[in-house]
Amino acid sequence: MPSNCGREFLCDLTELANPFGRVKAREHQENLIIRLPPLKPPAKDRGLEAWIKRCNYFVQRTMISEDPILNADNCIVVVIYVECIQLAFIKPGKDTTWTYVDERWRGNEEVVHVKDNFYSVNNRSQLLYFKITRDSSSDVTLAAKEIPRKSVHKGYIVDSNEGLLMVKRFLDWEVDKFSN
Template sequence: MSMNSDWAGLPSELVDLILQRLASVSDYFRFGATCTAWHDVVTENINYLLSQKHPMLIVPLNTQDVWSLYSIKDNKLLPLPFQVPYVDRFVGSSNGWLVTVDDDLVVRLLNPLCLVLGKQIDHDPNIHITLPPLDPPCCVFNQIRKVILSANPTSSPDDYMIMAIFSADHHVAYIKPNRDKEWTYVNHNWGVLHDLIYYRDRYYAIDYKGEIIYFNVADRSFFKYLSINHNVDLENFEMKYLVESPIGELLLVERIKMWHWHGDVGYNNTEGAKVWNLKLASEGWEWREVKNIGDYALFVGDNNSLSVVASDFCGCQSNCIYFIDDYENLLFPSMVLENSYALKNTKDVGVYNMETRSFTSYDIAKDDVWLADTTKLRIVPSSVVYKPV
């Protein structure tokens, strides 16, 4: 075959057939990065691409501030490096975008599938969006807990909202970038908020007691509680996460952790987990325990949570919960190369099996791809794929 073959000039029908035979989302990324013509074909098939979503990790490469995607399905690092300014810290991953904040509390949205190593971050809204700084009087930088987008800024540039949990008391702030010039801060008397999710056109938060607070995006109304039937003790669990199931149910994942000390070094390890389903009963809303999640796999952590049908992805364990260490987002990515203590906090990463009720940790020394750093975010492919250069 001639080395000068015009691959970019293949008939679109043939390119479509090739695209249909690709086995994984990572193959789509590489396919779209080959040339402009193939990138356009992938873009036209974006709905199918999104239907194949699966969790990924953000991991650092050997070069400082250079990151890449790690495919759990393919069990390998993807050749898609991107660069994030060293002053930024990851505080979330939502709708396929990474959320970072810098020393001045300026919040940025970055599309990792459009960031190319060596390319300057510009003002292209498909790649990089800068928001006003978070500037509440009580906020401490390393206490910005979570940032969630209501929609993808690329597909809904005029109609998306961003909500953040911040400060020691876990207050709430929100902004609609297309019309707001600053964040709106919500002072509340709720308990400490553990998690935040955008679910069925509303934001839902959960506090340490298992109480649900919901926020109506349409009229920006707040302070509404869903009355929870407390027939179970939810307060003994250290962390709570909200995640939407593959069939659209709202699940609560509880993670119980205990401290273990080895000399002067402490490890906060996962000892167990439970899953609850939010149901509307005759007396109101209540949590119903789920003993078995079947063919689902849940991926939870304080930066983002999601669920998949495990059988759709080779290597993904069914009836299991994948946990990422909650201490990771308190650390700067640039600290990790110099500060060994940052690495010690990644001990609590692994998989909890719902059937055996056992937790299997990942060993940093044996698997430096999964656990190459303390800052990992699961992402879902956004509607803008990796562009050819």
């Protein structure tokens, strides 16, 4: 599963695991695997059987705000999951269930953590901003309006020295003039 962080962790549907758990700084850490509750599957009327066949691809992107072993109390895991490409988050040291971000904000392609804030870009070229509070709630705000799409394929967010950048990858192709 893709991970969007500078820390090296593997994430499946139910756990975070550090593949470099034997690194010297972590030799004496007992909890090298962080257990996570499962995300909710889609409703039966939305094709549960089809979902079961592709459940290995259910989580599209994972973002970890802090090292979940060294700083478990401040760690937040945010995922973009396939069911309408929505956002969900959990604080592994505090929460026992996932919190699902407002369904109106669907189509998320990327999520990043910058200075205690979270930003997401969706497939409508909108930059969304949200902060997760102590009580595990979040209010999503539209940070930047839609950029007109001209064959936009995918959006990305880059945290640079100049500030937060929204990058768009475009597709352009030419029709082969020799084809029938």
